[in-house]
Amino acid sequence: MESLYNPKIIEPAIQARWQAEKTYQVTENPDQEKFYCLSMLPYPSGALHIGHVRNYAIGDVISRFHRLNGKNVLQPMGWDAFGLPAENAAIKNKVPPAKWTYDNIEQMRLQLLSLGFAIDWSREFATCQPDYYRWEQQMFVRLFEQGLVYNKSAVVNWDPIDETVLANEQVVDGRGWRSGALVERREIPQWFVKITDYADELLDELDNLPQWPDAVKIMQRNWIGRSTGVELGFQLQDKDDVIKVFTTRPDTLLGATYMAIAAEHPVARQAAQHNQELAAFIEQCKAAGSTTADIETAEKLGIATGLFAVHPLSGELVPVWVANFVLMGYGTGAVMCVPGHDQRDGEFARKYGLPIVQVIKPADPDKAVDVQQEPYTDYGILINSGNYDGMTSEQAFEAVADDCAGKGMGKRQTNYRLRDWGVSRQRYWGCPIPMIHCRACGPVPVPEDQLPVILPEDVEFMGVQSPIKADPEWRKTTCPKCGGAAERETDTFDTFMESSWYYARYCCPGADSMLDERADYWLPVDQYIGGIEHAILHLMYFRFFHKLMRDAGMVHSDEPATRLLCQGMVVAETFYREDQGGQKTWYSPTEVELEFGDKNRIISASLLSDGQPVEVGAVEKMSKSKNNGVNPQDMVDKFGADTVRLFTLFAAPPDQSLEWSDSGMEGAWRFLRRVWNGVYEHLQSGRPGVVEVDNLTSEQQEIRRLLHDTIAKVSDDIERRYTFNTAIAAIMEFLNHLQKFTDNSATGLGVAREAWLAVTRLLAPITPHLSEQLWQELGQQDDLQQAGWPVVDETARLRQQVTLVVQVNGKLRGRLELAPGASQEQALSLAQSDENVSRHLEGKVLRKVIHVPDKLLNLVVS
RNA sequence: GCCGGGGUGGCGGAACUGGUAGACGCGCUGGAUUCAAAAUCCAGUUCUGGUAACAGAGUGGGGGUUCGAUUCCCCCCCCCGGCACCA
Numbered sequence: 001m002e003s004l005y006n007p008k009i010i011e012p013a014i015q016a017r018w019q020a021e022k023t024y025q026v027t028e029n030p031d032q033e034k035f036y037c038l039s040m041l042p043y044p045s046g047a048l049h050i051g052h053v054r055n056y057a058i059g060d061v062i063s064r065f066h067r068l069n070g071k072n073v074l075q076p077m078g079w080d081a082f083g084l085p086a087e088n089a090a091i092k093n094k095v096p097p098a099k100w101t102y103d104n105i106e107q108m109r110l111q112l113l114s115l116g117f118a119i120d121w122s123r124e125f126a127t128c129q130p131d132y133y134r135w136e137q138q139m140f141v142r143l144f145e146q147g148l149v150y151n152k153s154a155v156v157n158w159d160p161i162d163e164t165v166l167a168n169e170q171v172v173d174g175r176g177w178r179s180g181a182l183v184e185r186r187e188i189p190q191w192f193v194k195i196t197d198y199a200d201e202l203l204d205e206l207d208n209l210p211q212w213p214d215a216v217k218i219m220q221r222n223w224i225g226r227s228t229g230v231e232l233g234f235q236l237q238d239k240d241d242v243i244k245v246f247t248t249r250p251d252t253l254l255g256a257t258y259m260a261i262a263a264e265h266p267v268a269r270q271a272a273q274h275n276q277e278l279a280a281f282i283e284q285c286k287a288a289g290s291t292t293a294d295i296e297t298a299e300k301l302g303i304a305t306g307l308f309a310v311h312p313l314s315g316e317l318v319p320v321w322v323a324n325f326v327l328m329g330y331g332t333g334a335v336m337c338v339p340g341h342d343q344r345d346g347e348f349a350r351k352y353g354l355p356i357v358q359v360i361k362p363a364d365p366d367k368a369v370d371v372q373q374e375p376y377t378d379y380g381i382l383i384n385s386g387n388y389d390g391m392t393s394e395q396a397f398e399a400v401a402d403d404c405a406g407k408g409m410g411k412r413q414t415n416y417r418l419r420d421w422g423v424s425r426q427r428y429w430g431c432p433i434p435m436i437h438c439r440a441c442g443p444v445p446v447p448e449d450q451l452p453v454i455l456p457e458d459v460e461f462m463g464v465q466s467p468i469k470a471d472p473e474w475r476k477t478t479c480p481k482c483g484g485a486a487e488r489e490t491d492t493f494d495t496f497m498e499s500s501w502y503y504a505r506y507c508c509p510g511a512d513s514m515l516d517e518r519a520d521y522w523l524p525v526d527q528y529i530g531g532i533e534h535a536i537l538h539l540m541y542f543r544f545f546h547k548l549m550r551d552a553g554m555v556h557s558d559e560p561a562t563r564l565l566c567q568g569m570v571v572a573e574t575f576y577r578e579d580q581g582g583q584k585t586w587y588s589p590t591e592v593e594l595e596f597g598d599k600n601r602i603i604s605a606s607l608l609s610d611g612q613p614v615e616v617g618a619v620e621k622m623s624k625s626k627n628n629g630v631n632p633q634d635m636v637d638k639f640g641a642d643t644v645r646l647f648t649l650f651a652a653p654p655d656q657s658l659e660w661s662d663s664g665m666e667g668a669w670r671f672l673r674r675v676w677n678g679v680y681e682h683l684q685s686g687r688p689g690v691v692e693v694d695n696l697t698s699e700q701q702e703i704r705r706l707l708h709d710t711i712a713k714v715s716d717d718i719e720r721r722y723t724f725n726t727a728i729a730a731i732m733e734f735l736n737h738l739q740k741f742t743d744n745s746a747t748g749l750g751v752a753r754e755a756w757l758a759v760t761r762l763l764a765p766i767t768p769h770l771s772e773q774l775w776q777e778l779g780q781q782d783d784l785q786q787a788g789w790p791v792v793d794e795t796a797r798l799r800q801q802v803t804l805v806v807q808v809n810g811k812l813r814g815r816l817e818l819a820p821g822a823s824q825e826q827a828l829s830l831a832q833s834d835e836n837v838s839r840h841l842e843g844k845v846l847r848k849v850i851h852v853p854d855k856l857l858n859l860v861v862s
Numbered sequence: 863g864c865c866g867g868g869g870u871g872g873c874g875g876a877a878c879u880g881g882u883a884g885a886c887g888c889g890c891u892g893g894a895u896u897c898a899a900a901a902u903c904c905a906g907u908u909c910u911g912g913u914a915a916c917a918g919a920g921u922g923g924g925g926g927u928u929c930g931a932u933u934c935c936c937c938c939c940c941c942c943g944g945c946a947c948c949a
Contacts (some may be wrong), residue, residue: 043949084948156947167947215866219944222865292945296863329946344863356917418946425947495949533943535866540946568867569943621942651874655867657942659874667887670902677884677902716878726876729886736886805882810930812882836916850929860929 001683002776005676007640011769015116024075024118027551028521032072036522037063038503038561040530040538041078044104045085048111050570050648050660052624053632057645058567058654058724059529060117064765065718067118068789075521076506077112077119079105081128082430082495084167090429090461091106097429097458101128111633115641116769118668123509127498132505133431134452136497137513140193140423141445142552143433148194154329154422155264155290158186162467164464165426168291174409179462180405187264190424190491191433195544199224199416201558202543211563214653216535223536225238225417230401230565232336232410234259234309237317241267243309249341251396254385256336257349259309259320260302267320271305278322280492284817285324285682296852300325300348312409313400314386323348329419338369359385360393421541423494428466431455438479438486447480453488466490473739497629499538500545503528503560512582515554528561532655535566563857565722566658570648572628575605586627587614590664618657630660642667642767649724649766671732672770675763678739679756679774686754689746693796701796703741708754708796710734714762715789724766731762753778758790807858809838816857831857 002009018024028034039059042052057601063075079101086097093100105126125132143149157166161179170177195202203224206217229248236243261268263285272279281303288298302323309320318336326335339349339356349356355687358371358567360380369376379393388396404410424433432453434446446453456474459467468474469490479486503516507522508515524546530538530796546560575587590616592605592831606613622629635644647668653659696704710730717727738755741748757778764771764784775784799820804827806814814837816830828849837859844861851857 040949080949165947171947184867219866223945244949290947293863296945298863420944427947494947496946499949531943531949532867533949535942537946538949571942619941653875656875657868661874661888663888664874671887673902721878723876723878725874726878726886729876732886805880807881807930810881810928815882848929852879852881856930858881858929 001174001552001680003677005673005770007642007672007769010773011114011116011640011642014769014772015113018116018118019113022122025120025122026074026517027071029072030521033070034522035066035071035073035527036061036507036525037066037073037075037527038506038525039077040528040534041080041127042108042501043080043083044101044108046107047630048108050630051660053115053644054570054648054654054658055529055531055567056112056115057648058174058565058722059527060645060768061649061724061765062527062529062722063118064768065789067785068761068764070788073118074506075117075119077117077121077125078124078502078506079108079126079128080495080499080502081105081126082492082498084429086429087427087461096457096459096461098128098858101126101429111636114633114636115645123506125502125505125509127431127495127502128429128455130452130454133493133498135448135505136431136493137434137451137453138448139501139548139552140493141448141451143193143444144435145547148197148548148843150192150194150420151189152185152189152192154192155185155187156190156426157290160184160186162464163327171289174287174289182287182610185288186289186332188426190422191435191489191861192420192422193195195421195540196416196418198544198547199226199418201547202418202540205543205558209474209559209562209564212561213564213566215532216539216564216566219535220540223418223540227415227417228469229413229415230404230410231332231413232312232404234312234318234336236320237308237310239307243267243320243334244412245334245336246331247336248415249338249393249397250400250410251379251382251388251391251393252338252341252359253311253313253336253400253404254382254388255338255340255357256318256341257355257357258318258337259862260323260326260335260337260348261305261320262326262328262333263322263324265322265326265333267307267334268305268322271307275306278305281322285322288324295325295327298324300351302348302352312404312407319354321352334770339375341375341377343375343377344630346371346375357384359383363392372498398756417785421494421496421544423497423510424491425494426460426466426469426491428455428459428492430495431497432468432490433489433493435489436479436486437479437489438482440484441479441481441486442515443489444481444486450480455492461474468832474641477680496541500541501549502593503542504546504549504555509700515549519555523555524557524559525561527563527565529565529567532566532568539564565654567654570658570660571619572622572630572660574620574626574628574826575614576617577614578826578862586617588627588629589660621657622660635665639665639669640769642688642770643672646672646728646767651725653723655722671735672767674735675759675770676737676774678735681758681776682749682752682756683777685744685752686749687746688749691747691750691754693793696747696751697743699741699743702750703737703751703755704793704796706734706737707758708793711758711762711790712792712797715792718765727762728766731759735759757787760784761787761790802854804831804854805856806834806837807856809835809860810858811840813837813840820854822854824849824853824857827851827857828859831859 037059039055063073067073081101084100089100090097147834157171159166159176159179159181161181166176171183176183203226217341227248229246230250231246233242233244263282273284302321305320305322307320308317311318337345339345340358341360356372361383362380382388382391382396401412432455434453461467475487477486477488503525504519505514507519540561551554561766573589576584578584591608593608594605604613605616620626647665651664713730714727717723760771760774772784801817802820804816804818814834846861848860
């Protein structure tokens, strides 16, 4: 055995063996329990970042743990290859998006290989390959035929200078990021998939996901936002139009004093034809941002249309306003406003001097309410509501709903905040939407035998215009229905489409249909791992698509993933200098030297190159723009993959953000070297003898007790708790004890051998290269995989003594060592004879004794 | 603005079901080794007072429940993620 730990030699050798022996390639084996461990597939940006390393290190620990426990573990990898960055890179570097993407994949695959993940690479694919996306086109065509796909106009960000649609992130302070033009809201026809048809199931099924984080389930519940209420019609005065609204508070209906409609509402448009002021306001609304955050943070503005609607119950006339906080895409594009009992309606009414009427009073008569100042939004008792006076809100809800229904003015309805999934993108680098527009027949799906509609890859992509939109030849086709000249759809799919079913395709490489029977063996995913930023959108589409595939008979479970782990971001310190113009230049932490003052607080930072000071910024998510990223490849080259893996797992629990630390890396490196040296010295100490567990010294018993406590803790931390940081801490703690155990008798060496063999395997999911090497050095004939995960010897864990904490009035005053199972009387008399405890009891009366056996004794005195 | 998460020593974090706050690691201090340095090893390290034993304070701030609260409840502050075209 080499005396020095040298990962540069052992890691590539072991990786080469894994590759040659296809160690991690798996096939369906009905006789073996399967475990499908999936990490979210990366976007091939060109360089692996620490966030990827963290994600895949977590997945690898879980995969390897279950492999060691005898399961048939599938851990695949692929590439989320369509998307906006490839187009941006193409413009910048004058390289076709496809070439840029494939080159990046090559680089990133090498980086992943050097980290030693137990991945079945034979299943790899990129989502931009026609062999992949053709099945998603087929799915879309079938959904269209089932009526689950429809076309409607929806708002996009329009850049009037570049004449292109911008993504939300391409809009900076209301302007196009390249052109600087003020961005407009514009409506264009787009394709939608009816996810709302599955809203109830997506909501209710969350209760069947006990192993998903509560945070994710709560966010999804709120996102779907199911509410029950009443849809009401307000007849316009002297017109045929009826404005429909939805309300969850029909009990407040008599308090409705005005209505608000969206700028895009047909009634608003019509009214604007004879009202210049209104037309100008509608134009102004178009110029505002379109995201929910923009709308809800913007100042609430409105204007009267001059129209009045008839209140469905009172028959009174209420004014109709256009307001910037009502959106056409939501519900009916109109709301009834009850300023006495709704926060936003109240603010708006006070601002524009609209009448406020109280119709609910608190059930508690002592509670003072002045709705002119502050709306009362809770349920209560009805007042000023005619026949409904005196009813509770709950009773009035039913009565009002019934009465409106009776008059034909409304109906009970379930409403969702969730909107249908708009899948159209006006971009080139995406999966072509397989539709044909025929003048005679309207939209017609591409027949299945003509799929896939292939995206041309060898294109010049110099500007903002999509090459398939710019090329009249690509568009030209014939209508499958009438045979006449027709045009292809030139929009492409939202990339969430590809990432919604890749997990299933991994199960069936090369299948000549979307999926085949192999999917039944592997699905559902047993463990899914990815960033918390995907808690709503991706994970909702992923669950939705699984249900679509289930209803198409392709999969036979209701949910795609049984257990979910969301990891936090990777953050690092930032440093910058600001010039006179306020422009910040960001410096990499590697270029900066820190000076520490009193209590090791950072007092100043300076640039290594010129010695001049730099400002210390916030600790932020690693990014190119803040120049605070760390290249994992540099770290692997310097310390080896095992050290990088160990540090990223040790520095924080997986669901919290991870702060990068160079010295922390060195600590991880030091630990692995201590493990190596420990095995080396153990092997030098002589031949281990047989361990007879009934015939051990107390020291030998103690080290075995600590070992088996450690095995139990590490197993639980990895399998149930996912706290890899505490698992590693427990191994470190045990190593500290093991190094002090210097019993070189034959039995002592036997106990030490048992410990080293266990430590090697406990570390195997985390530092697989080191563990495999040490396993061999320890003279094992079988490979580590066959030996499996260490087994806990419960009898070794039995304690002779436990520590009982003694408190007086809740304050720690002493500790007692006693045999487990001691009674309260025994504990109390021992405690009273303790010097420090009795000092605090002196002159006091014992009022109460609280005894938690083998843990704590609290003496309450006065 | 709305939804979700977080805040504990100089730093990353631990305390799993209401029961010893600070495990483990980093950093720092002192010592051993060395011609010297690196590396390694040993000891110490929440704060205040005390040689020490020990005492007091302490988990973002304020209040509450409890024999006992980092943990449960109420109010507030700050940071992070998401908000439907970044992935």
